[in-house]
Amino acid sequence: xxxxxxxxxxxxxxxxxxxxxxxxxxxxxxxxxxxxxxxxxxxxxxxxxxxxxxxxxxxxxxxxxxxxxxxxxxxxxxxxxxxxxxxxxxxxxxxxxxxxxxxxxxxxxxxxxxxxxxxxxxxxxxxxxxxxxxxxxxxxxxxxxxxxxxxxxxxxxxxxxxxxxxxxxxxxxxxxxxxxxxxxxxxxxxxxxxxxxxxxxxxxxxxxxxxxxxxxxxxxxxxxxxxxxxxxxxxxxxxxxxxxxxxxxxxxxxxxxxxxxxxxxxxxxxxxxxxxxxxxxxxxxxxxxxxxxxxxxxxxxxxxxxxxxxxxxxxxxxxxxxxxxxxxxxxxxxxxxxxxxxxxxxxxxxxxxxxxxxxxxxxxxxxxxxxxxxxxxxxxxxxxxxxxxxxxxxxxxxxxxxxxxxxxxxxxxxxxxxxxxxxxxxxxxxxxxxxxxxxxxxxxxxxxxxxxxxxxxxxxxxxxxxxxxxxxxxxxxxxxxxxxxxxxxxxxxxxxxxxxxxxxxxxxxxx
Amino acid sequence: xxxxxxxxxxxxxxxxxxxxxxxxxxxxxxxxxxxxxxxxxxxxxxxxxxxxxxxxxxxxxxxxxxxxxxxxxxxxxxxxxxxxxxxxxxxxxxxxxxxxxxxxxxxxxxxxxxxxxxxxxxxxxxxxxxxxxxxxxxxxxxxxxxxxxxxxxxxxxxxxxxxxxxxxxxxxxxxxxxxxxxxxxxxxxxxxxxxxxxxxxxxxxxxxxxxxxxxxxxxxxxxxxxxxxxxxxxxxxxxxxxxxxxxxxxxxxxxxxxxxxxxxxxxxxxxxxxxxxxxxxxxxxxxxxxxxxxxxxxxxxxxxxxxxxxxxxxxxxxxxxxxxxxxxxxxxxxxxxxxxxxxxxxxxxxxxxxxxxxxxxxxxxxxxxxxxxxxxxxxxxxxxxxxxxxxxxxxxxxxxxxxxxxxxxxx
Numbered sequence: 001x002x003x004x005x006x007x008x009x010x011x012x013x014x015x016x017x018x019x020x021x022x023x024x025x026x027x028x029x030x031x032x033x034x035x036x037x038x039x040x041x042x043x044x045x046x047x048x049x050x051x052x053x054x055x056x057x058x059x060x061x062x063x064x065x066x067x068x069x070x071x072x073x074x075x076x077x078x079x080x081x082x083x084x085x086x087x088x089x090x091x092x093x094x095x096x097x098x099x100x101x102x103x104x105x106x107x108x109x110x111x112x113x114x115x116x117x118x119x120x121x122x123x124x125x126x127x128x129x130x131x132x133x134x135x136x137x138x139x140x141x142x143x144x145x146x147x148x149x150x151x152x153x154x155x156x157x158x159x160x161x162x163x164x165x166x167x168x169x170x171x172x173x174x175x176x177x178x179x180x181x182x183x184x185x186x187x188x189x190x191x192x193x194x195x196x197x198x199x200x201x202x203x204x205x206x207x208x209x210x211x212x213x214x215x216x217x218x219x220x221x222x223x224x225x226x227x228x229x230x231x232x233x234x235x236x237x238x239x240x241x242x243x244x245x246x247x248x249x250x251x252x253x254x255x256x257x258x259x260x261x262x263x264x265x266x267x268x269x270x271x272x273x274x275x276x277x278x279x280x281x282x283x284x285x286x287x288x289x290x291x292x293x294x295x296x297x298x299x300x301x302x303x304x305x306x307x308x309x310x311x312x313x314x315x316x317x318x319x320x321x322x323x324x325x326x327x328x329x330x331x332x333x334x335x336x337x338x339x340x341x342x343x344x345x346x347x348x349x350x351x352x353x354x355x356x357x358x359x360x361x362x363x364x365x366x367x368x369x370x371x372x373x374x375x376x377x378x379x380x381x382x383x384x385x386x387x388x389x390x391x392x393x394x395x396x397x398x399x400x401x402x403x404x405x406x407x408x409x410x411x412x413x414x415x416x417x418x419x420x421x422x423x424x425x426x427x428x429x430x431x432x433x434x435x436x437x438x439x440x441x442x443x444x445x446x447x448x449x450x451x452x453x454x455x456x457x458x459x460x461x462x463x464x465x466x467x468x469x470x471x472x473x474x475x476x477x478x479x480x481x482x483x484x485x486x487x488x489x490x491x492x493x494x495x496x497x498x499x500x501x502x503x504x505x506x507x508x509x510x511x
Numbered sequence: 512x513x514x515x516x517x518x519x520x521x522x523x524x525x526x527x528x529x530x531x532x533x534x535x536x537x538x539x540x541x542x543x544x545x546x547x548x549x550x551x552x553x554x555x556x557x558x559x560x561x562x563x564x565x566x567x568x569x570x571x572x573x574x575x576x577x578x579x580x581x582x583x584x585x586x587x588x589x590x591x592x593x594x595x596x597x598x599x600x601x602x603x604x605x606x607x608x609x610x611x612x613x614x615x616x617x618x619x620x621x622x623x624x625x626x627x628x629x630x631x632x633x634x635x636x637x638x639x640x641x642x643x644x645x646x647x648x649x650x651x652x653x654x655x656x657x658x659x660x661x662x663x664x665x666x667x668x669x670x671x672x673x674x675x676x677x678x679x680x681x682x683x684x685x686x687x688x689x690x691x692x693x694x695x696x697x698x699x700x701x702x703x704x705x706x707x708x709x710x711x712x713x714x715x716x717x718x719x720x721x722x723x724x725x726x727x728x729x730x731x732x733x734x735x736x737x738x739x740x741x742x743x744x745x746x747x748x749x750x751x752x753x754x755x756x757x758x759x760x761x762x763x764x765x766x767x768x769x770x771x772x773x774x775x776x777x778x779x780x781x782x783x784x785x786x787x788x789x790x791x792x793x794x795x796x797x798x799x800x801x802x803x804x805x806x807x808x809x810x811x812x813x814x815x816x817x818x819x820x821x822x823x824x825x826x827x828x829x830x831x832x833x834x835x836x837x838x839x840x841x842x843x844x845x846x847x848x849x850x851x852x853x854x855x856x857x858x859x860x861x862x863x864x865x866x867x868x869x870x871x872x873x874x875x876x877x878x879x880x881x882x883x884x885x886x887x888x889x890x891x892x893x894x895x896x897x898x899x900x901x902x903x904x905x906x907x908x909x910x911x912x913x914x915x916x917x918x919x920x921x922x
Contacts, residue, residue, distance in 0.1 A: 117721045117821040118845075140727070162670040173668060175677065176645045191895065198637060198845045199817040201872035201890035202900050202918075203686075204644060207677030211670040228727045251578035257601055257698035257764075300767045355666040358579050387667035388579070427668035435671070442671055446658040450907070451673045457902035469672065 004092075004408070004433050006053060007467045009099035013056070013079055020079055020101070021057050027073055028066045032107065034058040043102045046087040046094040048434060050404055055082065055096035060107045064182055064190055064220040070103060071218065072188025080463050081186070083214040085126060085154030090351050091432030093161060093213050093468060100466075105156050108220060111135045118196050119226045120179055125156030125219045129163075132224060141226040144171035147428065148337055156219050161430035162211035166336070169386030170261040170295075171227070173428065175210040180223035183209065185216075186459045195223055208454065213430050214465045216458045230295035233261060234329050236305050238312050239286030239319040243267065246288040247361040249315040250385045253292065253308055260308070264291040264336055265383035267365065270343075270393070273380060277342030280335030283319040290385065291336055293329075339382050340393070347378075347395040350407050353429040354418030355388045367417050368392050375410035389427035390418065408434075416441050431469045439471050516541045518561040522568040526651065526659050526690045532564060533688070533912065534657035542915045545684030547587060547623030550612045551630060554876055555683065555888050558917050566625050569690055572596055574665065581648065581665050583693045586625025593624050597696055605697040606643050607634030607801060614803045614813060614877055628692050631681030634801050635732040635760070638724055638842045644680035646695045652679060652687040655908030665693045678903075685914045686907040700731070700762035704772040705788040705796055706779070707749065708757040711735070713824040713840070716757040719782040720843035721820055723759045726778045728771035732760030732797055733843035740805040740839050740850075745795055746788070757782075760797060765790075803848070805839055811850050812857035812878040818871030820844035826865050833861040853879075859886045866890075889918050 013020075021035045034040055035057050044052040056079070061067045074081050080100035087094050087104075096102050105126035112122040114136055121132055121143065129150040132143040146165035147153055153163070159181065164173040171177065180194030193205045209216055240246040243265075250263055266274065266282075266289050275282040282289060294304040305322050312320060323329040343349050356364050365381060372379040378395040392414055396407040415425045415435060419442045425435045439448060452470060455462070516535040523529040536543050542560040546552065548567055566587035574583040577600040584593055590608065597603050608627045610619050628650075633642040649663030662675035676693075679686055708719060716735035724730045734757070741749055741756040749756050759779070761771035768790070776784045788796060799805070806813050818826055823844035830836060830849075836858070837850040851858040862873045872890035875883065892900060897919075904911070 115821075116725060118819055119721075119725060141725070162674070164668055168668070172641060172645060175674065176641050189895070191899065195870060196819040197817045197871050198842060199631075199642070199681075199872070202892050202896055203903055204631070204678065204681050205899065205903070207644065207674045207680075208903075211674050228725050230727050254580060254698075255578045257701070259698060296767065297770060299770065300763075303764070303766060355664075355668050357576065357581075357666060359576065384668075389668045422664075423666050424664045424669045425671045427666075428670055430670050431672065439672065442664075443661070444659075447660050447662065448672070450654060450658070450660045450662075450675065453906040454673060454675075454903065457906045 004051065004436070005473065006051070006095070006097060006433065007472065009097060013099040017056050020077065023073065024057065024059060024070065024101070027069050028059065028061060030062055031066050031070070032060040043084070043087070043096060043104065045096070046084070046089040046092060048090055048092040048095065048432065050398065051092050051095045051433060053096045053098050055098065055100055055102045058102040058104055060104045062107055064184060067103065067184045067218055067220050068188045068190050071184050071186055074101065074463060075187045075461070078461065078463070080466055082465055083160070083218045085157030086128070086152045088149045088153040088157065089161065089430065089432055090353070091426070091429045091434035093430045093432040095433055097467060103218060105154060105220070112221065114139070114226070115196070116141065116226070120196055120223050121226050122221060122223050123155060124221055125159070126154050129153050129155055129158055136226050137229065140229050142229045143224055144168070144177050144227055145174050148340060155222050155224065159210050159219050159222060160212065160214045161428065164384070164387070164389065164428040166262045166264055166384060169263060169384070170259055175207050177225045178206055178210060178222060179225055181206065181209060181219045182221035183217040183219045186461070186464050191217065211430070213432065213469050215455055215469060216464070231297045232301055233293055233295040234301050234305065234323045235291045235293035235332050236308060236320065236322045237282065237332055238290045238292065238317050239283035240288045240290070240315060241286060241318055243288045243365045244362040245315040246290050247358060247385070249290065249312050250358060252311045252314065254386070256307065256311055258294070258304060258307060260292050260304070260386065261295045262291065262293040263384070263386040265289070265385040266336065266339070267381040269378065269380035270339060270382050273342045273346065274335040274339050277345060278331070278335045278338045280331045281321070282335055286318045291332060343380055343393050343395065348398040349393045349395050350411050352390070352392045352394065352411050352414050353426045354390050354415050354423055355427040356390055356418050356421045356423035358385065358388055360421040360423070361385070364390065364417065364421055368414055371410060371413045371417065375406050377407060377410055387427070388423060412438055433468055436469060437471050437473055516562055520563045520565065522565045524568045526653060529564065529653050529688060529690060530657045530659050533653055533655065536562065536912050537655065537657055537910055540910060541912070543912050545688050545914050547626040548589070548621055550615060550617040550622040551626055553615050554611065555917050556883060556920055557880070558914050560915060564688060566623060566688065566690065573691065577602055580667070580696055581693060582696050583665055583691060584624050585691050586623060586628070586689045588624050589620060590622050590624055590627055591620030594620065598699070601699050602696045603699045604646065604694065605636060605640040606646055607636040608632050608643060609634045610802050611876065613807050619802055624692060625689050628680050629682065629684050629689065635734060635797060635841050638733060638845070639729055639731040640697070644677045647676045647680050647692060648695055649693040650676040650679055650689050651691040652689045654687045655910055655912050660687070663693065667695060683914065683918055685918055686904060688913065702765040702768035702790045703760060703762045703793040703797065704768045704790060705732070705793040706759045706772060706775050706784045707786040707788060708779070708782050709752050709785045710754040711757050711782060713827055713838070715782065716755065717820065717824045717840065717844040719757060719779045720759065720840070723775050723779055724843045726775060728761050728774045729763070730759055730775065731762050732758065732800070733841070734758045734800060735840040736805065737838050740837050743805045744799050745804065746792055749796070758796060760793060800841070806848065806850060809850065810879070811853055812882060813876045814849040814851065814857070814862060814873050815876050816847040816849060816862065816866065816871055816873045817845060818847060818866065819869060822869040823847055826869055826871070829865050830861055834858045853882070855882065856886050857882050863890070887920060891919070
């Protein structure tokens, strides 16, 4: 039993499966068509793996024209389409439906053009995020958004969820780094929006497409902004005895007029788990740690780090370690970037993606601790402190029946808290199916209706990635309470942290 | 019984009042001209509407958290008020909005923040920090059904539902009447330095600007002015050269800005950098650019063209063979301001014919109403994009109440 439902499949479409497959094969003979059950199973979920549906078929097109032909066919035959990049969505943005085909763009992964005079790259949507930077790095350029999954996730998926990353405090998120797309509408129409110009005529559709979770059209090509790589970058790692001190330090750094390229926050459990996984020399006797990174020439870096360290002194840091070399910087980041993997080693986890105003951080962490204790879960918190994006990782056991529902309710309560504190449900992962029913926490009926009207103008039959983003159960469907009386006594905070440490040290997992 | 909307000017003091007005307008099918202070009223086609609704009575900063880099203001708040509040905390709107008010005959800063967002008008720092729309975090608005809607929020990152806030940016009041905007704000750049080259041809200048913009020194202004426009700038030395002026700005804290300036100078050594403006002169120069000083006090038509930087010089070269123009390139060539003679069509045909080949679009920012009546002030859309736009319009304003005829003439 879980809190999220997927729409019931259309029996008539299921009955036509063989015919749909046959016709698609004829229509796009060069595309890879996966129709056997084993093959389709590979695509039955994205990274929100608790939700699985075997799709009708999986098609991997080679060209925009293929995509157009496929969509046009599906439009005419009323077949739903779930677009997919690398399937790294943590919120079910690419969860298939049984009566839908999965349209997977991963074969369309070419760099079409690197234009350094105009500082743009034109790429196909199935290219991985990191491959864009790799294609331009020889000439000293890079593509700025850097989600943790950047070695796997595709730029098409980044556009669908308006991905950010650790460095978006300075460089912005996908929408700020996207200049144009070629996309295919549900009826097969091919459309170019934007391009090498910084502005285009008429309404600006790029922000509407970016973050629309593949519901308005299928992006097949993107023109993205390339930036000259900084001469250097180095972080300082600062440990504090409270989250309050760390949050105040971040506020003071920003108030001083410095915008570091990244400010990452980790709480005690997160530090311990990461340090065990990648011994990066993180301080273990602290309640919170910040990684503050600045960029520029050696002199600029030294000047800024000194100023930041001066500011930090006012908040009684327990430890402060300025990276002295590229190797040390890489190691400090390796620990942080390994956080999800490290926690995955010891337990199943659910990664939340709420956003809060920075000033609310201490309160948010207290409340998250309280909520997780109530549901009997451990939690580790990772926070893009500069931009307020909070990633609580709730540890649970997927094999224990009942825990999935409980962890989802726990997560829902945390996200509701983020909204109540002045923030929002999702900073960079998207809504998908995971947060769909929570939309009412943030929006009024009128707010949601306005978004739905746009969807209905562009995809009147709701064939493109249906069942995502918008609530389908109605305003009263979400109940944020279950009976917790059978779960035994609440563990104390000390015990929990200790348990997390022990688990980390011994490598014990619930898997 | 249907309440009739009073024709003439309305300045509702609240969202609820505005919503009520729009419901009345919807019931009686009364088209509405949407305004802030009206400083850009002479830009675009005259709106054919019996009633005007201004946001000016919805004014004031409702939230400002300097350490969270966020300001929320009602859309009728004058830009000058926003910038004063930010300056008190050493912060600013990093996209450096071009102030069109002076070239259109109004006082600097007289327009509203709603007008800045509604027209998505970004200044020289666009190439580094993004456009006005990139700094929009959230909005509140009333749509064409009279419904109060919001989108986005007051936090830096947000992918909760469709991004309607940034979509409304640049929609010229034709989709919804925005009542409040949440903006990302940033610390001021303490030191500004500008490398100047004299006498470069357009082609050579654009080359130099693109090279500079591709260095790691975070170039935040990349401009080339024809000699007759340079002569209108405040800096006496630049104005007195009688030569085209190419200007490249770097910013940051003082030691860094100096370092960056030397780095840029090195990168464009082959183009013969002649001069480096110190912080004070640099700020005056870019302040002039923000207010379009080089086009103030004139009446000739003024165009704003967005194009592909590498094609900009060729575009102007071809255009010059047809009409006599004065040109200021910004955004390393990606934005071209063109002053044309007062021809019947202000050069529209030639400008747009050239752009059709190289990509880009042209908006007539200033011209007398006879010229504006005769041509498309905003770049005409092809059938495909016009259809798409009509769908978006319909989703927000199904009855077509807001600013009819403002963007596109009714044929």
